[in-house]
Amino acid sequence: MGQDGSPAHKRPSGSGGGLPTTTVANGGGRGGGGGRGGLLPRGRQMQKTFNNIKITILCGFVTILVLRGTIGVGNLGSASADAVNQNIIEETNRILAEIRSDSDPTDLDEPQEGDMNPNATYVLGPKITDWDSQRKVWLNQNPEFPSTVNGRARILLLTGSPPKPCDNPIGDHYLLKSVKNKIDYCRLHGIEIVYNMAHLDKELAGYWAKLPMIRRLMLSHPEVEWIWWMDSDALFTDILFQIPLARYEKHNLVIHGYPDLLFDQKSWIALNTGSFLLRNCQWSLDLLDAWAPMGPKGPIRDEAGKVLTAYLKGRPAFEADDQSALIYLLLSQKDTWMEKVFVENQYYLHGFWEGLVDRYEEMVEKYHPGLGDERWPFVTHFVGCKPCGSYADYAVERCLKSMERAFNFADNQVLKLYGFGHRGLLSPKIKRIRNETVTPLEFVDKFDIRRTQVETKPQN
Amino acid sequence: MGQDGSPAHKRPSGSGGGLPTTTVANGGGRGGGGGRGGLLPRGRQMQKTFNNIKITILCGFVTILVLRGTIGVGNLGSASADAVNQNIIEETNRILAEIRSDSDPTDLDEPQEGDMNPNATYVLGPKITDWDSQRKVWLNQNPEFPSTVNGRARILLLTGSPPKPCDNPIGDHYLLKSVKNKIDYCRLHGIEIVYNMAHLDKELAGYWAKLPMIRRLMLSHPEVEWIWWMDSDALFTDILFQIPLARYEKHNLVIHGYPDLLFDQKSWIALNTGSFLLRNCQWSLDLLDAWAPMGPKGPIRDEAGKVLTAYLKGRPAFEADDQSALIYLLLSQKDTWMEKVFVENQYYLHGFWEGLVDRYEEMVEKYHPGLGDERWPFVTHFVGCKPCGSYADYAVERCLKSMERAFNFADNQVLKLYGFGHRGLLSPKIKRIRNETVTPLEFVDKFDIRRTQVETKPQN
Numbered sequence: 001m002g003q004d005g006s007p008a009h010k011r012p013s014g015s016g017g018g019l020p021t022t023t024v025a026n027g028g029g030r031g032g033g034g035g036r037g038g039l040l041p042r043g044r045q046m047q048k049t050f051n052n053i054k055i056t057i058l059c060g061f062v063t064i065l066v067l068r069g070t071i072g073v074g075n076l077g078s079a080s081a082d083a084v085n086q087n088i089i090e091e092t093n094r095i096l097a098e099i100r101s102d103s104d105p106t107d108l109d110e111p112q113e114g115d116m117n118p119n120a121t122y123v124l125g126p127k128i129t130d131w132d133s134q135r136k137v138w139l140n141q142n143p144e145f146p147s148t149v150n151g152r153a154r155i156l157l158l159t160g161s162p163p164k165p166c167d168n169p170i171g172d173h174y175l176l177k178s179v180k181n182k183i184d185y186c187r188l189h190g191i192e193i194v195y196n197m198a199h200l201d202k203e204l205a206g207y208w209a210k211l212p213m214i215r216r217l218m219l220s221h222p223e224v225e226w227i228w229w230m231d232s233d234a235l236f237t238d239i240l241f242q243i244p245l246a247r248y249e250k251h252n253l254v255i256h257g258y259p260d261l262l263f264d265q266k267s268w269i270a271l272n273t274g275s276f277l278l279r280n281c282q283w284s285l286d287l288l289d290a291w292a293p294m295g296p297k298g299p300i301r302d303e304a305g306k307v308l309t310a311y312l313k314g315r316p317a318f319e320a321d322d323q324s325a326l327i328y329l330l331l332s333q334k335d336t337w338m339e340k341v342f343v344e345n346q347y348y349l350h351g352f353w354e355g356l357v358d359r360y361e362e363m364v365e366k367y368h369p370g371l372g373d374e375r376w377p378f379v380t381h382f383v384g385c386k387p388c389g390s391y392a393d394y395a396v397e398r399c400l401k402s403m404e405r406a407f408n409f410a411d412n413q414v415l416k417l418y419g420f421g422h423r424g425l426l427s428p429k430i431k432r433i434r435n436e437t438v439t440p441l442e443f444v445d446k447f448d449i450r451r452t453q454v455e456t457k458p459q460n
Numbered sequence: 461m462g463q464d465g466s467p468a469h470k471r472p473s474g475s476g477g478g479l480p481t482t483t484v485a486n487g488g489g490r491g492g493g494g495g496r497g498g499l500l501p502r503g504r505q506m507q508k509t510f511n512n513i514k515i516t517i518l519c520g521f522v523t524i525l526v527l528r529g530t531i532g533v534g535n536l537g538s539a540s541a542d543a544v545n546q547n548i549i550e551e552t553n554r555i556l557a558e559i560r561s562d563s564d565p566t567d568l569d570e571p572q573e574g575d576m577n578p579n580a581t582y583v584l585g586p587k588i589t590d591w592d593s594q595r596k597v598w599l600n601q602n603p604e605f606p607s608t609v610n611g612r613a614r615i616l617l618l619t620g621s622p623p624k625p626c627d628n629p630i631g632d633h634y635l636l637k638s639v640k641n642k643i644d645y646c647r648l649h650g651i652e653i654v655y656n657m658a659h660l661d662k663e664l665a666g667y668w669a670k671l672p673m674i675r676r677l678m679l680s681h682p683e684v685e686w687i688w689w690m691d692s693d694a695l696f697t698d699i700l701f702q703i704p705l706a707r708y709e710k711h712n713l714v715i716h717g718y719p720d721l722l723f724d725q726k727s728w729i730a731l732n733t734g735s736f737l738l739r740n741c742q743w744s745l746d747l748l749d750a751w752a753p754m755g756p757k758g759p760i761r762d763e764a765g766k767v768l769t770a771y772l773k774g775r776p777a778f779e780a781d782d783q784s785a786l787i788y789l790l791l792s793q794k795d796t797w798m799e800k801v802f803v804e805n806q807y808y809l810h811g812f813w814e815g816l817v818d819r820y821e822e823m824v825e826k827y828h829p830g831l832g833d834e835r836w837p838f839v840t841h842f843v844g845c846k847p848c849g850s851y852a853d854y855a856v857e858r859c860l861k862s863m864e865r866a867f868n869f870a871d872n873q874v875l876k877l878y879g880f881g882h883r884g885l886l887s888p889k890i891k892r893i894r895n896e897t898v899t900p901l902e903f904v905d906k907f908d909i910r911r912t913q914v915e916t917k918p919q920n
Binding site: 136166187194199221417429436448451 | 508562584586587588593595598602607621623624625626629630632633635636637639640643644652653654655658659660676677679680681682692747823871875876877878880889890896897898899900901904908910
């Protein structure tokens with residue numbers, strides 16, 4: 001909810017496309033576990049970018065040699081250190097170019113990558129119709145792999161990023177911090193993580209890549225009750241809060257959104273696919289099958305994009321993204337699906353970052369972890385920041401600093417058990433928040449989150 | 461073991477210092493969870509490096525404008541895309557510089573950072589003498605947090621990296637891949653991960669940072685039986701292999717090394733602290749207390765380095781590192797410690813990468829996962845590669861490609877359950893290795909590692 005009570009204006013998840021700009025070629029965004037969609041073929045765009053970077057660095061090197069006589073040696077540091085630095089940078093770029101171009105000589109049997117035939121119907125895999133009973137039989141036969149652990153249904157968190165280095169170097173650093181953040185939350189809550197860095201299906205690249213991976217995990221992990229997809233640009237910011245699974249006993253899809261935006265306004269941001277739970281069951285396999293057809297890249301995805309833009313309020317013109325496609329599916333086949341869909345907004349299963357990141361200090365002052373809502377958001381989601389790509393919808397500085405703040409805000413909650421906290425929300429340095437003791441276990445009893453776990457009730 | 465039967469020449473772990481060079485200023489290496497040691501103050505070296513990079517990019521920009529008239533517009537791409545790219549790169553660098561300089565205005569209460577008084581004795585914390593009984597009592601009172609799970613002692617894997625972006629951009633990308641690799645192994649073996657990105661003790665930065673963190677985790681997680689430290693430049697390459705804990709029932713420290721190198725030659729690489737297990741008990745707290753005093757940075761660490769160089773065979777001259785200090789401690793106080801130390805070399809708890817990475821294809825052809833030794837190494841450790849830093853001991857290209865191969869070699873073992881594999885060990889692309897089916901559970905029964913887990917016996 002926005003600060004004035006109305007739903008905050010939300011863009012789709014960071015793995016979706018942002019508002020198109022003249023340079024939307026790379027604006028397709030960093031897909032969680034997928035490649036980037038775009039108007040130019042990705043290879044050509046990358047090649048151009050690399051040519052630019054290589055020429056820039058070579059020219060810079062030449063220019064340094066020329067300028068040294070003018071500016072003086074002192075300001076530029078020692079020649080050998082410069083040369084070594086340059087050498088390493090050039091060599092790294094050359095290797096990066098090689099890795100990115102993926103010139104593996106054993107790639108001889110790779111079929112020619114073309115767009116899918118627009119007249120063929122895309123399928124995620126062979127149609128399974130009895131998954132509920134297959135799964136039930138397997139669980140009975142494998143009691144050492146129950147679908148509930150310590151009274152809670154087993155959850156597997158799926159996230160990921162593309163297999164190649166980010167265009168923007170800082171992107172990999174924030175992907176690293178993001179996965180550490182997820183490791184911390186999941187360790188405290190007994191949730192397994194799968195970090196996907198592979199494209200299971202070249203047709204469904206970019207933000208669509210989550211669909212085949214979710215399906216694959218369901219079928220490979222019958223012991224898992226819920227698959228929780230989470231974007232790599234979404235951070236946990238309430239380390240204590242637990243998903244209130246009891247609310248969803250009769251539902252199969254839990255997704256953050258607003259019913260009025262969905263049903264009344266048909267808004268393209270009525271739901272957010274940056275963080276949602278899908279139950280491991282036949283219904284979900286059917287949903288994925290119905291959801292996927294707009295995804296195959298090329299003419300199918302482009303044409304589908306036009307349909308979605310025409311149908312959904314506020315949607316700019318760009319190729320079909322998974323979020324818009326899901327909204328369209330749930331609206332156009334409302335009777336088929338909506339009974340089992342829980343549109344959740346009592347807590348921030350997805351929390352749009354802009355209205356949250358400046359209030360962390362105020363939250364610490366007034367509230368406490370475990371609330372999960374606007375008082376202490378469960379998830380802060382950096383929609384549109386795209387630190388991995390070249391083109392963001394928001395100012396780079398604002399994004400990076402905000403992500404740093406969110407990360408440290410969460411990290412403070414984790415470090416509390418160990419007696420430390422960050423010096424400030426922008427500081428990587430930590431300080432002691434309590435003295436060392438020869439009886440450390442009293443603090444374990446007091447601060448270990450797993451021991452103080454309560455089922456939090458949503459507000460209202 | 462090396463290929464010719466003699467122990468392979470091993471440098472200390474990647475988080476330790478490598479052979480010193482004239483530019484050893486940044487050669488202190490990337491500490492796991494610590495900062496970088498070095499001869500120049502880190503801030504000044506960073507500042508110089510940033511000045512160099514900023515000037516390079518500015519000059520390159522000017523040069524491009526000049527050269528465009530000569531080379532032609534077509535080869536350089538559109539002006540607006542270049543300008544936007546440049547803008548983003550410059551802004552990112554400026555923000556990086558700000559984040560790195562850590563100019564948080566709330567840092568007012570930070571004491572002046574100076575070196576520790578060489579005459580004072582460094583302590584990790586107040587002396588605890590009854591940890592075994594404290595822990596035992598707590599475990600009795602908290603049966604819901606047993607120290608064994610499914611018949612195996614509870615292990616917590618500790619790894620980490622410095623809180624700031626890597627000097628070399630590719631470094632963060634490989635840190636990300638490395639943690640994904642660890643997530644996969646630990647998920648399959650029920651091991652919890654703590655990824656440390658904080659300096660708990662500014663005295664013990666760099667490779668020493670693991671000591672206070674290990675101690676902190678022991679005292680905060682009484683339910684954990686073993687803390688397993690693993691460097692961020694070490695990758696799991698045998699996804700099936702399990703640590704044979706039964707071997708270590710009478711031991712408290714399990715570390716890879718060679719007794720003859722240790723006792724006969726007093727070699728500085730007789731043991732490797734890049735991957736070792738420490739039992740959560742009083743003995744370990746005492747070991748950490750005895751180990752730490754050579755660590756405090758400044759004169760203490762420098763002087764200790766000289767002692768270590770004089771005492772240990774083959775050690776170059778540089779500040780004290782944790783590995784050399786441990787070897788020195790175990791040798792000079794042999795009777796106190798060695799009874800509880802297991803020097804393991806029956807499998808590659810640490811496997812020096814150089815003799816391993818070229819043989820992966822041969823391994824796939826001849827052997828199978830689960831062996832953990834030179835036939836299928838448990839851990840491949842990229843000692844000396846330092847992708848996060850500026851100065852490596854090995855050629856950048858060799859290191860990056862080898863790490864890529866090791867990562868994909870391991871990833872293939874994980875993807876097998878899902879029916880995929882990499883197209884080649886250098887390729888981020890994957891291909892199906894078996895067809896989809898409507899009865900996927902037969903493959904779960906066949907390929908899920910957790911279901912086929914056997915206690916592997918070491919060779920001999």
